[in-house]
Amino acid sequence: MDTKALEPPVSLAELQALAARIARQDQGAPRLSARAQTVLKALLASPERVGLSTISQLAEQHAVNPSSLTRLSRALGFSGFKTFQALFREDLSGATYYSTRAERLLDFGETPTLRPGGAQRALWEQEMANLSAAVEGLDDAMLERAAAGLATARRVQVIGLRASFGAAHYLAYYLDYLRDDVHLIAGEAGVGVERALTLDSDDLVVGIAFRPETRTSVDYCRLAVEQGARLVALTNHPRSQLAGLTDCRLVAPAEGPFFFNPMSSLFLLVELLLSRVAVRLGEHAVASIRRREALIARLGVE
Structure with missing residues (x-):
C-alpha cells in the first residue's frame, strides 16, 4: 500500500478508529501483519505509557526492535515515531481523556464481561x-x-x-x-x-x-x-x-x-x-x- 497517500490520524480517537478498521480489514485501511496489529493494540491499551516512554523503552516492553515501531508509525501515515507519539502526549492533558479511553475499550471488546459460570473476574x-x-x-x-x-x-x-x-x-x-x-x-x-x-x-x-x-x-x-x-x-x-x-x-x-x-x-x-x-x-x-x-x-x- 502507498502509505504516503494515507492521511495520518489527528487525534488518539482517530487512531483508535483506524486500528479498528485495520482489525476488520476494511477496504482502504492499511494492511498490517498480525504482530504489528498486536503491538498497536497493546500501545493503544496503555496510552499513558506510550506518551511518557522513549521508543527504546517501548520497544523493550513489547519485545520488538525500535525500528519496528518506526515502521508501524509510517504504515499508519505518520512521518515517524515522534509524530505518532505526539497524539498520545496530547491526549494525556486533553479534555477527552476518559471518553477516548472508554471508546478504545469498547472498540476492541476489552470491557469486563461475564465469563461462563457467572464470575466477573477481568477487573x-x-x-x-x-x-x-x-x-x-x-x-x-x-x-x-x-x-x-x-x-x-x-x-x-x-x-x-x-x-x-x-x-x-x-x-x-x-x-x-x-x-x-x-x-x-x-x-x-x-x-x-x-x-x-x-x-x-x-x-x-x-x-x-x-x-x-x-x-x-x-x-x-x-x-x-x-x-x-x-x-x-x-x-x-x-x-x-x-x-x-x-x-x-x-x-x-x-x-x-x-x-x-x-x-x-x-x-x-x-x-x-x-x-x-x-x-x-x-x-x-x-x-x-x-x-x-x-x-x-x-x-x-x-
Whole structure:
C-alpha cells in the first residue's frame, strides 16, 4: 500500500478508529501483519505509557526492535515515531481523556464481561496485578522516608482533587487521628493556592494526582516546593508532572479494562503510609487516637 497517500490520524480517537478498521480489514485501511496489529493494540491499551516512554523503552516492553515501531508509525501515515507519539502526549492533558479511553475499550471488546459460570473476574484480576505491581515496585526506603516526613513535619497538607480527592480525604482524615496540624486542601471549600504561601522547610505536602493530572493540584505542589516545603507525590506514573517536582514519589500502577483510573493500588499505598506513621509515632499515636475517640463519644458523633 502507498502509505504516503494515507492521511495520518489527528487525534488518539482517530487512531483508535483506524486500528479498528485495520482489525476488520476494511477496504482502504492499511494492511498490517498480525504482530504489528498486536503491538498497536497493546500501545493503544496503555496510552499513558506510550506518551511518557522513549521508543527504546517501548520497544523493550513489547519485545520488538525500535525500528519496528518506526515502521508501524509510517504504515499508519505518520512521518515517524515522534509524530505518532505526539497524539498520545496530547491526549494525556486533553479534555477527552476518559471518553477516548472508554471508546478504545469498547472498540476492541476489552470491557469486563461475564465469563461462563457467572464470575466477573477481568477487573479483579487486573486490580490484583496492580496491587502486586505496587508492592513489587515499592522502594521501601522511599516509603520510610515519606512516613518519617509525615510523622515529623510541623504541618502536613494533603491535596488531591477531582478523582484523587477520595484518597486525599482518606489519608488526611486518618493521619489527623495520629498527629496534629493535618490539613486537607479542598478546592470546593474555596481554598486556593494562597494556603501554600505560609509553607516553609518545616512543612510537608502530600500531592495525589493520577493522569490526566489536575492542574490545580500540580500548581499547588509546585508552589509549595518553591516555598521550601517537602513534597511526597502519589501518582500512577513515575514520569508524571507531579513526580517531576520531587525525589520522594510513590507509584500506584493503574492499568486495566476500566473506563476510569483504577484506585486500589493508590489506597494500598495510603494504608502503608498510615501504618508506617503509626508505628513511628508509637504511644503518641495511641494517645492521639484515644483523645479523638473520647471527643467523639462526648459529642455523641456516630
